[in-house]
Amino acid sequence: MDNQEEFQIIQRICEGEINLYSIFLHRYSNAIYSLIVRIVASKEDAEELTQDVFLKAFKKLDTFHGKSGFLTWIYRIAYNTAISATRKTRQEIYYFDESMIDKVSEQHVDQLFENDENEALHHKLQLSMDKLNPEEKMLLLLHYSKGEKLNDIASIMSLSSDNVKIKLYRLRKKLYFLITNED
Amino acid sequence: MKINMQRDKAILKALNEDVFPSLSPNFNERAMQLIFKEVKRKKKRNFIFMICSISAVSVGLIVLAFYLLKHFLSFNFAVHIQIPSFSLDSISQYYFDIYIAVLILVLISLDHLFRNIWYKKKYEGSVGQ
Numbered sequence: 001m002d003n004q005e006e007f008q009i010i011q012r013i014c015e016g017e018i019n020l021y022s023i024f025l026h027r028y029s030n031a032i033y034s035l036i037v038r039i040v041a042s043k044e045d046a047e048e049l050t051q052d053v054f055l056k057a058f059k060k061l062d063t064f065h066g067k068s069g070f071l072t073w074i075y076r077i078a079y080n081t082a083i084s085a086t087r088k089t090r091q092e093i094y095y096f097d098e099s100m101i102d103k104v105s106e107q108h109v110d111q112l113f114e115n116d117e118n119e120a121l122h123h124k125l126q127l128s129m130d131k132l133n134p135e136e137k138m139l140l141l142l143h144y145s146k147g148e149k150l151n152d153i154a155s156i157m158s159l160s161s162d163n164v165k166i167k168l169y170r171l172r173k174k175l176y177f178l179i180t181n182e183d
Numbered sequence: 184m185k186i187n188m189q190r191d192k193a194i195l196k197a198l199n200e201d202v203f204p205s206l207s208p209n210f211n212e213r214a215m216q217l218i219f220k221e222v223k224r225k226k227k228r229n230f231i232f233m234i235c236s237i238s239a240v241s242v243g244l245i246v247l248a249f250y251l252l253k254h255f256l257s258f259n260f261a262v263h264i265q266i267p268s269f270s271l272d273s274i275s276q277y278y279f280d281i282y283i284a285v286l287i288l289v290l291i292s293l294d295h296l297f298r299n300i301w302y303k304k305k306y307e308g309s310v311g312q
Contacts, residue, residue, distance in 0.1 A: 018219065021218055025211045029206060030206060037203050047206060113191040114193070115193055122197055122200075126197050140194070141198065144194050144195050172191065
C-alpha cells in the first residue's frame with residue numbers, strides 16, 4: 001500500500017468509514033509497540049501508550065495531508081508520547097561527559113562496529129544502549145532498526161536533517177566510548 | 184561526515200536480535216472499541232454544542248425582539264398578550280391535546296429506541312468482519 005492509497009483510506013475514515021482504521025491498526029500496531037516498549041521498558045505501559053498513540057492519531061487524522069507515509073506520521077506521535085511518558089516517570093540518569101566524544105577517533109568506531117561476529121561486543125553493545133537517554137535510544141531505533149530515512153527521522157523528532165546526522169555521528173562515538181570504558 | 188547504516192553491522196545486529204514482548208492478541212479489537220467510543224463521545228459533544236448554540240441564539244433573538252418591540256415600536260405587552268383562561272368547557276379540549284402530546288412522545292421514544300438497536304447491530308456486524 002503506497003502513500004496515495006493510505007491517504008485515500010484516511011479520507012474515507014474522515015468521511016465516516018471508521019472501520020477502515022483497523023487496517024492501520026493491523027498493519028502498524030506492532031511497529032509502534034516495538035518502538036515504545038524499548039523506551040519505556042514495561043510491557044503494560046508500552047501497550048497502553050501504543051493504544052494512546054493510535055487514539056491520538058485518530059483524533060488528528062484530519063491533519064494528515066499525505067506528505068509523508070502514515071507510518072512516519074504516526075512515529076512522530078509515538079515519539080512524543082513515549083518521551084513524555086519517560087519524563088513523567090523516574091529514570092535512572094547515566095552521567096556522561098560529552099567532551100569525551102571528541103577524543104574518539106572515527107576510524108576506531110568504524111572498525112569496532114563493522115564486526116558483527118564478536119559475541120562479547122554484542123553483549124557490551126546491549127548494555128551500553130541501556131545507558132542512552134530516551135531521545136538517543138529513539139534515534140538509534142528509528143535509524144538502525146526501523147530503517148527510516150534521515151529526512152523522515154528529522155520530521156519525526158522535529159530536528160533538521162543535518163542535526164540528525166550530527167546526533168547519529170556523535171551517538172556512534174558515544175557507544176564506542178561506553179563499550180571501551182565499560183569498567 | 185557520513186553515516187552508513189549497513190557498515191555498522193554490530194549495532195544492527197544488537198538492535199535486531201533484541202527480543203521484545205509482543206502485543207496482546209486482542210489489542211487491535213480493544214483499540215477499535217476505544218475508537219468507536221471516542222466517535223460516540225465526539226458525536227455527543229457536537230450535539231450538546233449544537234443544542235447550546237441554538238438555545239443561545241434563540242434566547243438572544245427573543246431578547247432582541249422584546250427589546251426592539253418595547254423600546255423602538257412602543258409595543259405594550261400587557262395590552263396585546265392575553266392571559267389564557269381555563270374553564271370547564273375547554274377541559275375536554277385540553278385532554279385531547281395532552282393525548283396527542285403523549286402519543287408523539289411515545290412515537291419519538293420508540294423511534295430513538297429502534298434506531299439505537301439498528302446502529303448497534305450495524306457497528307457490531309462491521310467490527311466482526
